[in-house]
Amino acid sequence: MDKRGILIVVSGFSGSGKGTLMKKLLEDYDNYALSISATTRSPRPGEEEGREYFFKTTEEFEKMIAKDELIEYARYVNNYYGTPRAYVEKQLVDGKDVVLEIEIQGALKVKEKFPDTMLLFVTPPTAAELKNRLVGRGTETMDVIEERMNRAKEEAEGMEEYDYLIINDDLEDCVREMHSIIQGEHRRSFRSQAFIEQMKQELKGE
Amino acid sequence: MDKRGILIVVSGFSGSGKGTLMKKLLEDYDNYALSISATTRSPRPGEEEGREYFFKTTEEFEKMIAKDELIEYARYVNNYYGTPRAYVEKQLVDGKDVVLEIEIQGALKVKEKFPDTMLLFVTPPTAAELKNRLVGRGTETMDVIEERMNRAKEEAEGMEEYDYLIINDDLEDCVREMHSIIQGEHRRSFRSQAFIEQMKQELKGE
Numbered sequence: 001m002d003k004r005g006i007l008i009v010v011s012g013f014s015g016s017g018k019g020t021l022m023k024k025l026l027e028d029y030d031n032y033a034l035s036i037s038a039t040t041r042s043p044r045p046g047e048e049e050g051r052e053y054f055f056k057t058t059e060e061f062e063k064m065i066a067k068d069e070l071i072e073y074a075r076y077v078n079n080y081y082g083t084p085r086a087y088v089e090k091q092l093v094d095g096k097d098v099v100l101e102i103e104i105q106g107a108l109k110v111k112e113k114f115p116d117t118m119l120l121f122v123t124p125p126t127a128a129e130l131k132n133r134l135v136g137r138g139t140e141t142m143d144v145i146e147e148r149m150n151r152a153k154e155e156a157e158g159m160e161e162y163d164y165l166i167i168n169d170d171l172e173d174c175v176r177e178m179h180s181i182i183q184g185e186h187r188r189s190f191r192s193q194a195f196i197e198q199m200k201q202e203l204k205g206e
Numbered sequence: 207m208d209k210r211g212i213l214i215v216v217s218g219f220s221g222s223g224k225g226t227l228m229k230k231l232l233e234d235y236d237n238y239a240l241s242i243s244a245t246t247r248s249p250r251p252g253e254e255e256g257r258e259y260f261f262k263t264t265e266e267f268e269k270m271i272a273k274d275e276l277i278e279y280a281r282y283v284n285n286y287y288g289t290p291r292a293y294v295e296k297q298l299v300d301g302k303d304v305v306l307e308i309e310i311q312g313a314l315k316v317k318e319k320f321p322d323t324m325l326l327f328v329t330p331p332t333a334a335e336l337k338n339r340l341v342g343r344g345t346e347t348m349d350v351i352e353e354r355m356n357r358a359k360e361e362a363e364g365m366e367e368y369d370y371l372i373i374n375d376d377l378e379d380c381v382r383e384m385h386s387i388i389q390g391e392h393r394r395s396f397r398s399q400a401f402i403e404q405m406k407q408e409l410k411g412e
Contacts, residue, residue, distance in 0.1 A: 153409045156402070162395050165394075187372065189368050192371050
């Protein structure tokens with residue numbers, strides 16, 4: 001089959017567990033690469049260039065924007081965050097499926113620019129469970145929880161724009177299911193043009 | 207998640223092993239039902255009404271056509287063959303994934319009428335392997351093999367119209383993969399409208 005990897009954008013409610021899920025996906029299976037973002041914010045203690053982020057000056061970052069070297073980018077507060085195209089492209093060519101965690105507006109922009117992108121939305125099984133998880137963390141004030149729930153309401157409006165819904169009930173099951181969905185996606189005909197062409201050529205020669 | 211089953215149309219080259227594959231899929235997993243065709247041809251020894259076919263008179267069959275009671279139908283030589291809608295619909299409502307084996311023209315007609323249908327195309331890994339399998343059966347004359355290979359050339363032109371390509375190299379692997387692809391397809395957002403609506407409602411109530 002065609003060996004090129006798939007660009008996979010993962011989004012989900014805060015509290016959906018998508019971070020843990022992606023971490024485990026990369027631990028359990030070896031055909032994935034995590035996309036590394038570029039940012040203009042300063043490195044925090046323990047962060048390494050090219051591991052957590054590619055650290056850039058604002059000037060460097062704006063040059064990348066101008067040269068269309070970013071798949072998508074956004075500005076939060078006073079810093080830029082974006083996805084460098086070169087790194088992702090290299091991984092895809094090497095046959096790795098590249099996982100990119102971004103929020104919904106960014107996800108839809110990526111899909112528009114690269115229609116072959118696979119959009120996954122991670123959700124707990126119910127809204128009550130989402131709230132439980134946010135409360136259960138014990139690290140957030142009720143104000144923050146309310147804010148996250150409000151944000152979830154907005155995000156839910158975009159759920160149907162995603163290709164797949166991943167229901168994160170049990171972590172182990174969910175990782176297996178996510179991997180299986182991605183494997184299945186590799187068998188979609190539009191990802192196998194090279195195989196189809198070869199089969200047609202071979203049949204003509206028989 | 208939404209409990210309605212998926213209508214799955216399976217096609218493939220003669221010699222692709224799709225018959226064996228589907229038989230094993232139904233043996234190994236219990237969420238599938240095989241669609242049963244209606245036909246005007248006479249029952250052969252051992253065939254039972256409602257097991258191999260629903261046997262109909264030409265008059266009855268033409269009445270079914272007129273009442274739009276068939277998902278698709280075709281006429282071969284002097285007999286009609288078709289897929290009764292009522293049986294398929296009952297299985298789908300019961301949450302079964304219904305597998306229907308038809309050739310490409312029928313498959314595309316079904317997809318047009320029911321866009322939620324999942325189209326699977328089964329193929330050996332190479333054209334040489336396809337020929338090997340036809341020759342290896344030892345039951346066909348070289349004329350028949352040539353005719354099948356010519357038909358395969360025509361059928362290959364439609365491969366990209368299918369949603370998924372299933373490469374049948376090893377039967378066991380292939381059955382597992384086919385099942386896994388179908389399971390993944392259940393997670394596609396457009397099949398989960400009820401879940402999405404419920405999540406939105408719940409979040410509004412929080």
